[in-house]
Amino acid sequence: MDNLIDFQALVNSAAAAKEKAHCPYSNFRVGAAVLTEDKKIFGGCNVENASYGVGICAERTAIVKAVSEGHKKIIACAVSTDMDEIIAPCGMCRQALREFGPGMTIACANKDGKYQTFTMDELLPKSFGPEHLGK
Ligand code: THU
Numbered sequence: 001m002d003n004l005i006d007f008q009a010l011v012n013s014a015a016a017a018k019e020k021a022h023c024p025y026s027n028f029r030v031g032a033a034v035l036t037e038d039k040k041i042f043g044g045c046n047v048e049n050a051s052y053g054v055g056i057c058a059e060r061t062a063i064v065k066a067v068s069e070g071h072k073k074i075i076a077c078a079v080s081t082d083m084d085e086i087i088a089p090c091g092m093c094r095q096a097l098r099e100f101g102p103g104m105t106i107a108c109a110n111k112d113g114k115y116q117t118f119t120m121d122e123l124l125p126k127s128f129g130p131e132h133l134g135k
Contacts, residue, residue, distance in 0.1 A: 005075065005076050005105065007115065010035055010076055010107060011107055014107075015113060016043060017045050018031025018045055018080045021047075028082075029046070030087075031043065031045050031080040032062040032077060032089075033078045034074045034077045036071035036072075036074055042065040044061030044065055045058045058079065059096065063100060067100065074101035075101055075103070076101075076106070076107065077105075079107070082111045083111060084110055084111060086108045086110050088123060089106065094123050095127070097120065098128075102127065105119055105120070106118050
């Protein structure tokens with residue numbers, strides 16, 4: 001399955017989404033892109049707010065864009081930052097992603113576009129999901 005996924009294209013979409021980041025408080029730009037089962041890509045960036053807690057991460061922006069357009073099955077995600085090191089999604093975003101793709105692969109890219117892939121199970125072992133609620 002994973003070998004059918006164009007991670008490079010997804011990383012490129014995440015990097016493009018990063019250009020739209022609204023992060024005047026942290027100056028930490030993040031872009032994300034999710035790939036849905038029906039092969040659509042939705043990008044998103046972090047959108048901060050003067051009322052700090054209102055901000056949203058790039059991954060959740062991308063998820064909300066996909067789901068609100070009717071695409072609920074996510075098979076892969078890419079995240080791009082401006083850091084030298086490879087940054088993986090925050091805990092809240094791991095849980096948010098998990099809801100729509102327990103089997104997904106996540107590609108995490110540094111500022112140069114070098115990326116590493118992780119399975120959801122690696123990032124969020126023994127995770128909680130809808131099936132635990134009988135859904
Ligand atoms: N951020 C993300 O967009 N995704 C993550 O996984 C980690 C953090 C954002 C939130 C905030 O706008 C900035 O990065 C600094 O925490």
